[in-house]
Amino acid sequence: MKEIVLAFIGSYGPAILFNIERKNLIWAGLCGAIGWTAYRSVLDLSGSSIFAVFTAAIVISIISEVMAKILKTPSTVFYIPSLFPIVPGISAYYTVLYIIDKKIVEATNKGLETLGSAGAIAFGILLISTIFRYINTHNINSKG
Amino acid sequence: MEVREVLSIAVLSGEILLTSGSEIYRVEDTIDRICGAYGIKCESFVTPMGIFVSGWAVNNENESVSLIKRIRSRTINLHNIELINTFSRNLQNTTIPYHEALKILVGIEKAPYFSFIKRLTAASITSLAYAILMNGTFVDGIFAAIISILIYFILERMKKADFSQYFSHFICSFAAGLISVSAGKFIDALNINAIIVGSIMILVPGLAITNGIRDALHGDMLSSQARIVEALLIVTTIGVGVGMALLLMKYWM
Structure with missing residues (x-):
């Protein structure tokens, strides 16, 4: 529970730094908290951080696309701040720190983890946004 | 037209x-x-x-x-x-x-931005949250928040003065490393790692790496390369900044 609140703050704060509109701030924070919950629970169940990140990315982008439909804003506004807690910035930093320390094995591990989770997040978002785009165009076609 | x-x-x-x-x-x-x-x-x-x-x-x-x-x-x-x-x-x-x-x-x-004070507060609560998420205590979080106010301030000032972003990121991470290690020297119970990670959270380019790979998945190879290289350079400057601070403090004290 404590972590969920922290993840909420951890998406709400960056949302201010990224300058999103005031009325959307709270939704971005909520989306981040749900994403973090998904990440933690999958991580505890499976033990694979890349799989957990992938699941969280999928959850976050589904919520962002739905919110974007309801609140009529681009979905970027929601998923950029809410991805902030799970994005692999810190593991990229550890990679460099290990290289400086000449711990090459640890550096390789962290580096691969960074690339893997970045790829997983990107692929998760792409998957969901493609599906939603297909649904949108399909709706327009069937109407017209 | x-x-x-x-x-x-x-x-x-x-x-x-x-x-x-x-x-x-x-x-x-x-x-x-x-x-x-x-x-x-x-x-x-x-x-x-x-x-x-x-x-x-x-x-x-x-x-x-x-x-x-x-x-x-x-x-x-x-x-x-x-x-x-x-x-x-x-x-x-x-x-x-x-x-x-x-x-x-x-x-x-020229659309309005959040005021500088609000962004400073946002940066500090972000760092507080991440320092605690990285297994830090509340006190670690407070330290991270103070450091992050300082480095966000420096970052914005240097952006206005038109410094290279690599240089400003280097200075900020060096300052973060220096302050947190010296704070750790005085107070034994502090978790230095959590403080550093929390305070540099507002600097690291995790989103840029992810966006770079997303561009590649959309077929924009050129921009993906550009973004990833930029992110790698930034993360290297941050790592070198913190690493130098750690080494320096090891030999000094």
Whole structure:
């Protein structure tokens, strides 16, 4: 529970730094908290951080696309701040720190983890946004 | 409206999008949409470093107009992306004359930002949250928050003074490392690692790495390379900054 609140703050704060509109701030924070919950629970169940990140990315982008439909804003506004807690910035930093320390094995591990989770997040978002785009165009076609 | 005027509006919108950290496909989409709204055919090629557009009237294919716009600085400003998005969608419904469109775009460029104090507070609570998430205690969080206020302040000042972003990130991470290690010297119970990680959380380019890979998945290979290389350079400067601070403190004390 404590972590969920922290993840909420951890998406709400960056949302201010990224300058999103005031009325959307709270939704971005909520989306981040749900994403973090998904990440933690999958991580505890499976033990694979890349799989957990992938699941969280999928959850976050589904919520962002739905919110974007309801609140009529681009979905970027929601998923950029809410991805902030799970994005692999810190593991990229550890990679460099290990290289400086000449711990090459640890550096390789962290580096691969960074690339893997970045790829997983990107692929998760792409998957969901493609599906939603297909649904949108399909709706327009069937109407017209 | 003339082809040249339509293109200049399209390129200006693209420029605002790109400097606000938008994805490449959105910029190309917007340019196509604005040109299409005025009944002009266009072909656009967008990279994070610049926009290349050339357009022509439907009935006169021989006379095309080209515009190139170089982009130098990129930040993340999601509000601008939202505003341009609604602007281009409104254009599709009702086209407006050149000067009105230009006025709207200039207004978007100067759209209000959160006040400096609010952003400082946001940076500090972000660092507090991440320091505690990285197994720190509340006291660690407070230290991280103080450091992050300081480095966000330095970062913004250096951005205004037009320093290179690598240099300012280096200075900020060096300061973060230095302060947290010296705080750890005085108070034994502190978790130095959590403080450092929490305070540099507002610097690390995790989103840039992810966006780079997303561009690659969309088929924009050139911009993906550019973004990933930029992110790698930034993360290297941060790592070197903190690493130097750690080494320095090890030999000094």
